Amino acid sequence: MAQDRQALLQYSKVICEGLSDDDDGLKREILKHAGNRWSLGVVHILGTQGPMRHKEISRQLHGVTQRMLTHTLRQLERDGLISRCDYQEKLPRVVYTITESGEELLIHMMPLWHWIITSADRFRAARVQFDASQGK
16 A cells, blocks of 8 residues: 555656646646636536536626636637537527536546545644644
8 A cells, every 4th residue: 555655656756747848838727727716617517517608607606707707718618628609699699518628627626626525624633733833
């Protein structure tokens, strides 16, 4: 078990080197989606609830501004995580759909989310201990 852990830690070094070798910043920009509340929210909504219009997504993402949602949708579309279909109708109708890459992002995020959820008590205890040591 400890040997497996060491092998994984060594593998993480290889992965980090791959992220560092990023002349145009693409890999880091994609990684930002994994830590961005709105990006993950959109990917999750479209991945679990299916195609939606801008307004429908907005109703699901509490607190997002129209400007931020539009920016997020554009970035996700640019990176191939969602697709946009404009039906070119008299009354504008645009629908967003998750792509295969977006589904893969969502699937790969689940172990991290599970770890965060199941470790929340440890994080709280660490904060209490840290704050106590800082006199807070």
